[in-house]
Amino acid sequence: xxxxxxxxxxxxxxxxxxxxxxxxxxxxxxxxxxxxxxxxxxxxxxxxxxxxxxxxxxxxxxxxxxxxxxxxxxxxxxxxxxxxxxxxxxxxxxxxxxxxxxxxxxxxxxxxxxxxxxxxxxxxxxxxxxxxxxxxxxxxxxxxxxxxxxxxxxxxxxxxxxxxxxxxxxxxxxxxxxxxxx
Numbered sequence: 049x050x051x052x053x054x055x056x057x058x059x060x061x062x063x064x065x066x067x068x069x070x071x072x073x074x075x076x077x078x079x080x081x082x083x084x085x086x087x088x089x090x091x092x093x094x095x096x097x098x099x100x101x102x103x104x105x106x107x108x109x110x111x112x113x114x115x116x117x118x119x120x121x122x123x124x125x126x127x128x129x130x131x132x133x134x135x136x137x138x139x140x141x142x143x144x145x146x147x148x149x150x151x152x153x154x155x156x157x158x159x160x161x162x163x164x165x166x167x168x169x170x171x172x173x174x175x176x177x178x179x180x181x182x183x184x185x186x187x188x189x190x191x192x193x194x195x196x197x198x199x200x201x202x203x204x205x206x207x208x209x210x211x212x213x214x215x216x217x218x219x220x221x222x223x224x225x226x227x228x229x230x
Contacts, residue, residue, distance in 0.1 A: 052201055054184050055208065061180040062212040069173040069216060073223045076162055081108045081151055086116065091130035093123040103127065114149040162227045170220040174213060181209045
């Protein structure tokens, strides 16, 4: 049986929700330096707002240090101001040739805060998924005339929703474990 286009559209939406959630999770500080923590920061360079990754190279110095090297030294101050304005909870140091972002040690209080943020992001993903599901559910109910086909499609929609919710829960659990690891 060919896949219903409504279900295929729901699957695409569900994948986008999962992708967005995982991107948001990657931006959370876990005590280890990661380029994902700073790549998305907006910098006012050359008279316009740009993402940091568009104007500088980002590398990892060690487990607590991110090294940002602007491709043009004339925007060094702009990059530094943008990173300080982003308030990622790290120390930003400019030595004239590179900018070092030094991550603080993770304490228990910070870990617990981040676990709450993870739970909030996962819940937002589930809400988005429910909204997508409701739209497809309503479409199937109003458009599908064959009762057996409607029942089959709604059952497939529910199965897909449960599978995606399980993936969200697994990603949440994995990120919480990563955050709480000392």
